[in-house]
Amino acid sequence: MALRDFFVTTLDWAASLARKNSLWPMPFGTACCAIELMAAGASRHDIARFGAEAMRFSPRQCDLMIVAGRVVMKMVPVMQRIWLQMPEPKWCISMGACASSGGVFDTYCTVQGIDRFIPVDIYIPGCPPRPEQILQAIIDLQERIQKGGTLTGKEFAARTRPKNPAPLALEVLPADKMVAPGDFATATRLREGEKSP
Amino acid sequence: MTHDEILAGLRERFGPDSFATAEFRDNRRVIVPAERVHAVLAFLKGQCGFDMLAEMTAVDYLRYPNAKDRYGVVYCLLDTRAGTRLVVKTFVNDPEPVLPSAYPLWKAADWLEREVYDMYGIRFDGHPDLRRILMPEEFTAYPLRKDYPLRGKGERHNLPVLTRAEG
Numbered sequence: 536m537a538l539r540d541f542f543v544t545t546l547d548w549a550a551s552l553a554r555k556n557s558l559w560p561m562p563f564g565t566a567c568c569a570i571e572l573m574a575a576g577a578s579r580h581d582i583a584r585f586g587a588e589a590m591r592f593s594p595r596q597c598d599l600m601i602v603a604g605r606v607v608m609k610m611v612p613v614m615q616r617i618w619l620q621m622p623e624p625k626w627c628i629s630m631g632a633c634a635s636s637g638g639v640f641d642t643y644c645t646v647q648g649i650d651r652f653i654p655v656d657i658y659i660p661g662c663p664p665r666p667e668q669i670l671q672a673i674i675d676l677q678e679r680i681q682k683g684g685t686l687t688g689k690e691f692a693a694r695t696r697p698k699n700p701a702p703l704a705l706e707v708l709p710a711d712k713m714v715a716p717g718d719f720a721t722a723t724r725l726r727e728g729e730k731s732p
Numbered sequence: 733m734t735h736d737e738i739l740a741g742l743r744e745r746f747g748p749d750s751f752a753t754a755e756f757r758d759n760r761r762v763i764v765p766a767e768r769v770h771a772v773l774a775f776l777k778g779q780c781g782f783d784m785l786a787e788m789t790a791v792d793y794l795r796y797p798n799a800k801d802r803y804g805v806v807y808c809l810l811d812t813r814a815g816t817r818l819v820v821k822t823f824v825n826d827p828e829p830v831l832p833s834a835y836p837l838w839k840a841a842d843w844l845e846r847e848v849y850d851m852y853g854i855r856f857d858g859h860p861d862l863r864r865i866l867m868p869e870e871f872t873a874y875p876l877r878k879d880y881p882l883r884g885k886g887e888r889h890n891l892p893v894l895t896r897a898e899g
Contacts, residue, residue: 608888609868615894643875643884644867651889654896691896 551684554598554624555677556586561597561621563614566604568631568663575666585673594620599676601669602655605633606646618653624688626680628672629655632662733814735760738780745775761819769822770832773807777837782809782818785838788845790852794878802826803854807834824854833858851876 560582562572575582582588591597594617606614618627629649632638635658637647649655656679657672683690742751742762751772752763764772776782787808793799801823809818824831833856834841845856846865853874856862864871871887873880 608871608891611891615892618894619898641883643873643880643882643888646888646891651893652891653894 546686550686551681555680558587558599559589559591559597560587560599560601561594562590562601564603568603571663572603575669580666587673597621598625601628601630602634602649603630605640606649607644611652626656628657630659733780761821763821766822766824781811784810784812785840786810790848792878803829829854831856835859
């Protein structure tokens with residue numbers, strides 16, 4: 536038998552190769568990012584070149600959740616339920632500024648980053664991101680799966696419960712809460728308790 | 733029915749001093765006290781042909797210059813046959829802002845009043861199902877009140893956290 540007729544590898548490597556080239560995205564689109572996600576799936580940008588074209592609207596058939604758009608408080612239980620319904624191994628992409636950090640929606644009902652409530656593997660910046668950035672995120676995720684993936688998925692089991700979500704860079708102290716709009720005459724915002732001049 | 737005929741009809745039925753009027757471009761408003769608003773709305777529907785409640789909302793006048801009352805509630809009526817529009821406005825105050833429901837007159841008031849209740853905490857007597865419509869059921873504040881902070885009181889962070897270990 537000639538040497539070139541076989542090669543030696545690990546089962547982990549083979550499993551990762553299969554998984555990374557056949558990601559099935561679950562499009563969790565809640566806003567304008569979902570439009571760019573559709574553009575990434577259309578013929579011009581063609582996400583099929585990276586093996587991720589089989590978008591399924593049932594989480595039970597998917598292994599990659601792409602959260603595209605702002606998520607409000609009322610949507611978080613829905614998102615978590617969809618995440619739990621997806622079979623292992625599974626990954627999550629947080630697409631766009633709103634899903635990653637709340638974006639411009641720094642309001643009472645908008646979640647300031649979905650990673651506070653579900654695990655996220657890849658973040659895509661942008662408002663909304665270009666389809667090329669989505670493709671880059673798929674490539675990055677493929678690289679990550681190939682590097683750390685195992686046949687049994689033990690890299691997921693090894694992850695322990697993280698500490699509470701870190702405070703936001705721009706966390707507002709309770710004493711510092713703004714009331715909007717504070718002063719109608721000058722259209723300026725007042726701090727809570729402050730009297731308008 | 734023109735606006736002048738409607739206002740004349742209202743004066744005849746409720747008395748000349750029972751309401752105030754205001755005007756901005758073609759936008760005619762009738763400002764009535766809260767205890768008379770239901771009778772006025774019933775009259776406008778029954779006698780003046782306003783068969784549609786096109787829009788209903790509220791305004792919080794906290795810290796508004798020269799405002800005497802805390803909340804304004806606005807009904808935008810439409811006569812779909814004549815195309816006439818009329819705005820009816822009334823005021824309610826803390827601690828118990830309550831109005832009679834317009835649901836018996838227009839079924840459209842169902843969700844509109846639920847929205848006003850959800851955002852401002854104004855209750856509507858006689859509403860068949862006064863629940864929150866936009867915010868989660870367990871939400872306790874009324875977020876469009878001006879004394880509610882823009883960023884909330886931490887409700888948006890107070891949700892269960894899911895980790896990899898849990899699935």
